Amino acid sequence: MPEDQTTQIYGPIAKDLALVEELLESVKSVDISALQKMLEHALESRGKRLRPALVLLAGTFGNYDLNKLVPLGTAIELLHTASLVHDDVIDSAENRRGKPTANSLFDNALTVLLGDFLFANAAEMVTRTGSLKVTRLFSLTLMKMTSGELDQDTAAFDVGRDVQSYLSRIGGKTASLMENATEGGAVLAGCSNEGVEALRSYGYNLGMAFQIVDDILDFEGTEEVMGKPVGSDLREGTITLPTLLYLQSANPENVVKKFLETEQERQSYLQEAVFEITNSPALLESQKIAEDYVERAREALKILPENDSKTKLEKLGDYVLQRNN
């Protein structure tokens, strides 16, 4: 993303994201040429680097020490990338955001190891913060993320799960890393306990909204913009918030339930199931819940002093709610 665009979203810290980019670049320098190729692909700088930006923004509320904040931002981006790489192996996904996944380009074996290598680099990078507390927080986040993924995988096609179970799963899978970004940034900057708690809560709630919007976009986005087929989650049996809300109020004989419960010829029901959910009130209801989380995120910031970073964090809520890919 061009720097003027990131400056608009992230404000003054945007320029420091170049330091994260430099550290990510250093991770790509390896002797094994096949690995180097995979790393170039996985770490390509097309993303918005939202998570490192959250670390830096949180860091501005205390002693803004780039020697600590940049390694944490980089570690978090590496962990994020590692989890995407393994997710793609798990889903055997062919495209992510319109570009071919590592596992579709390279073989599964190498891709599992690519993910492990990124995890290893993330674990090394976080120790460069010099903080055992933040390093420990980071490893606990990895546990939450993996548990969330495992829960999602084992709950596939299980119509017995409720909204609470969904929220707890995305809390682990997605929100925990954004929570780690803002909490870790605040701890490294030496913020007060209340400051750390405010920023932690902000990151968690923003992350919840982020994942809910992601789950809505899986229904209402277009394949062209999303870079993957509409209804991908449902196809794999992942029951997200729109599906849950649809099931709560639909006729017991609905086609979504039929899709989830039939084992034979299941995929023949998919298109109709996606259509039913998309044309029900479930997407709007889900969006409302995402808005509630953004509201809570903003609420959490109240105790922090007014400054440019706070304004940017508040505006990030709109960005999360309005994004279309």
Added chain:
Amino acid sequence: MPEDQTTQIYGPIAKDLALVEELLESVKSVDISALQKMLEHALESRGKRLRPALVLLAGTFGNYDLNKLVPLGTAIELLHTASLVHDDVIDSAENRRGKPTANSLFDNALTVLLGDFLFANAAEMVTRTGSLKVTRLFSLTLMKMTSGELDQDTAAFDVGRDVQSYLSRIGGKTASLMENATEGGAVLAGCSNEGVEALRSYGYNLGMAFQIVDDILDFEGTEEVMGKPVGSDLREGTITLPTLLYLQSANPENVVKKFLETEQERQSYLQEAVFEITNSPALLESQKIAEDYVERAREALKILPENDSKTKLEKLGDYVLQRNN
């Protein structure tokens, strides 16, 4: 393994391995029942727990603090288990290359996540040592292990690699973790720099011997004792020391080269290739090199005071050289 047997091998620290077992047990307590089942299987206490024993033995050369040593031993065992779990995915991914089935895919998916969960727990466990230095050492070890595995995977069937490349690969894949066990134990116990270096060198050299013996056993062990078919490494294209030494002195038209270089009907040459290597001097030459590493491991211990732990570490060399599975 019964405690009297471990006492014979590990001496006085053997009883403290029960504390490692307890911590491993605590990792198995999870809410997701599918995960719990997989963890029970992966962490079953049938092994000799060699790596945790190395941590504890190294720790006896300084301040033997179980509150630090037991978490490190547990973290190292978790990391070891995680890497075995992912190796298994990688091998079975190769077996079914080109023809993935939905069922095997689902199983693989959970297994990738099981490995990630074990990595996460290992990363969390090592922070319980309270030492950022040891935590950092641990993450560097994970990098070396993954690089070694990646190197092995990308070098499959490549007859252009030499003995040096093999030694560097097993140094990363296997020896680095034993090195981490003894070095980390010594650091936690507050040993002098020379003491740490002596124990680090011991662990590294013992690990090198361990892997070379493993690679010999892949040829001369029986399927019954080893639990896998003889010649498994060669079948997958992994060129280990016996194969390298055989190729160095064999006729250029030999069947092993034919096996490695032919892409069509390759497996029809496997049995003959294994027979040729097994009946060449290569296994004995490999054993000699393993003995040299054990010698270096013992040499490293010389500067340490004479005590029961030192005797046990010396004897572990014989155990590594003489094991048959």
